[in-house]
Amino acid sequence: MQATEMHGFCYFFGPFYAYKMGTIFLSTDTAGNHNHQNYMSKKMMRLFQNSSRLIIMTLIIGMMAVGSGCKSKKKAMAAAAAEKARIEQEAELRRQQEEDARREAEERARREAEAKARAEAAAPQKKLEQLFGQIAGASDVASANRSITEALMLFASDNTPVLIVISDSGGIKDYDRPTTIKQYLEYLKDTKKNANAISNLQFDSSGKITEVELKK
Amino acid sequence: MINNRSLLALLFSLSALGSVMAQSAEISPERKQAIDSLALEKVRDLSKYISIIGNKSTPFSEATRVMDRAEELFAPDSEMGVSSLNTKEVNYYKVRKYFERLIALNYDRVSIQWYDIHYISDLERQPDGRYVGVVTIYQRFEGESDDGLKYRDTTKKDITIYVERKKTQIAGRVVEFWDVMVGDIRVTGASA
Numbered sequence: 001m002q003a004t005e006m007h008g009f010c011y012f013f014g015p016f017y018a019y020k021m022g023t024i025f026l027s028t029d030t031a032g033n034h035n036h037q038n039y040m041s042k043k044m045m046r047l048f049q050n051s052s053r054l055i056i057m058t059l060i061i062g063m064m065a066v067g068s069g070c071k072s073k074k075k076a077m078a079a080a081a082a083e084k085a086r087i088e089q090e091a092e093l094r095r096q097q098e099e100d101a102r103r104e105a106e107e108r109a110r111r112e113a114e115a116k117a118r119a120e121a122a123a124p125q126k127k128l129e130q131l132f133g134q135i136a137g138a139s140d141v142a143s144a145n146r147s148i149t150e151a152l153m154l155f156a157s158d159n160t161p162v163l164i165v166i167s168d169s170g171g172i173k174d175y176d177r178p179t180t181i182k183q184y185l186e187y188l189k190d191t192k193k194n195a196n197a198i199s200n201l202q203f204d205s206s207g208k209i210t211e212v213e214l215k216k
Numbered sequence: 217m218i219n220n221r222s223l224l225a226l227l228f229s230l231s232a233l234g235s236v237m238a239q240s241a242e243i244s245p246e247r248k249q250a251i252d253s254l255a256l257e258k259v260r261d262l263s264k265y266i267s268i269i270g271n272k273s274t275p276f277s278e279a280t281r282v283m284d285r286a287e288e289l290f291a292p293d294s295e296m297g298v299s300s301l302n303t304k305e306v307n308y309y310k311v312r313k314y315f316e317r318l319i320a321l322n323y324d325r326v327s328i329q330w331y332d333i334h335y336i337s338d339l340e341r342q343p344d345g346r347y348v349g350v351v352t353i354y355q356r357f358e359g360e361s362d363d364g365l366k367y368r369d370t371t372k373k374d375i376t377i378y379v380e381r382k383k384t385q386i387a388g389r390v391v392e393f394w395d396v397m398v399g400d401i402r403v404t405g406a407s408a
Binding site for chain 2 (some may be wrong): 096172177183186187191192209216
């Protein structure tokens with residue numbers, strides 16, 4: 001009677017797996033029954049061996065998967081951390097860019113408001129200078145009078161005082177004889193000469209001019 | 217030995233010298249130049265007013281208004297000399313009267329132009345504090361009528377100028393200014 005010996009035993013350690021088939025002893029009995037029994041036993045053994053192999057293979061594959069899963073998990077965690085850091089960095093950069101843009105917009109708005117205030121403050125003077133030029137350069141009395149009427153609307157009164165500085169030296173201002181704005185505008189019409197520059201305007205609460213200082 | 221007479225003479229000299237120095241140190245050359253320019257400018261303004269008043273195309277209301285402005289340039293009781301080649305005599309009229317006669321001239325077209333306006337005597341400070349000078353001008357007068365009547369002459373005139381420091385109140389504060397006034401305008405020559 002032949003004995004089929006198969007050696008095998010299993011080792012399981014860490015993420016690495018190995019196995020070795022252990023020895024399985026089978027004994028034979030009398031011929032006939034024994035042959036049938038041997039045949040069945042061999043068949044069962046084969047089946048058992050195959051099952052064992054299958055189980056062992058499954059275990060090995062499972063462990064490898066878990067192992068590689070652990071590895072992947074670590075890699076995935078590292079990648080996730082890197083991704084998170086990258087996202088955070090981008091968010092920070094975006095936040096800083098938005099902050100810079102907001103500051104720049106505020107600065108631009110402030111500059112525009114200042115320029116607008118300066119322009120509004122200078123607007124009456126520019127308008128008056130323009131009208132002075134129109135009156136002095138008018139081609140006829142009628143058009144000069146229309147410009148005079150328009151100019152007088154900027155003033156609190158036709159008798160708004162006009163001071164003309166003829167000299168400003170050594171801290172002393174010398175003036176021509178003071179006149180009124182109506183008379184000064186008519187002077188521009190008569191002499192057709194606009195040689196004096198506006199150096200100062202005073203306003204009342206309603207924005208009307210209450211005093212004019214000119215400079216030769 | 218210093219006697220009383222010498223001492224008095226010395227004191228008088230010193231006070232006179234001090235007075236002269238005070239007068240000449242009144243205003244700086246820049247300020248004096250500004251006053252000189254201002255006075256000359258007033259004479260030029262007067263010439264434009266006279267030209268407007270005499271122009272027959274000037275509306276009467278405008279001519280009357282300009283007469284008021286021109287009269288304000290003159291010192292009180294100032295007179296304007298008028299000459300004629302026909303009569304060879306010079307007449308003097310009060311300023312307002314001169315302007316009224318100018319408007320009433322019987323021409324259809326009148327042109328009066330002043331030129332070569334300059335100082336013949338610089339503005340100088342007087343003891344009373346005023347500055348007085350003389351400006352000379354040449355006046356070209358041309359009158360024409362539609363019926364062919366024409367008159368042309370050139371007259372040389374000397375204008376006395378007064379400049380005085382005055383004060384006024386503007387918006388509750390005292391403002392000092394230089395008041396330029398035209399005095400008499402005397403004819404010193406005439407030609408065709």
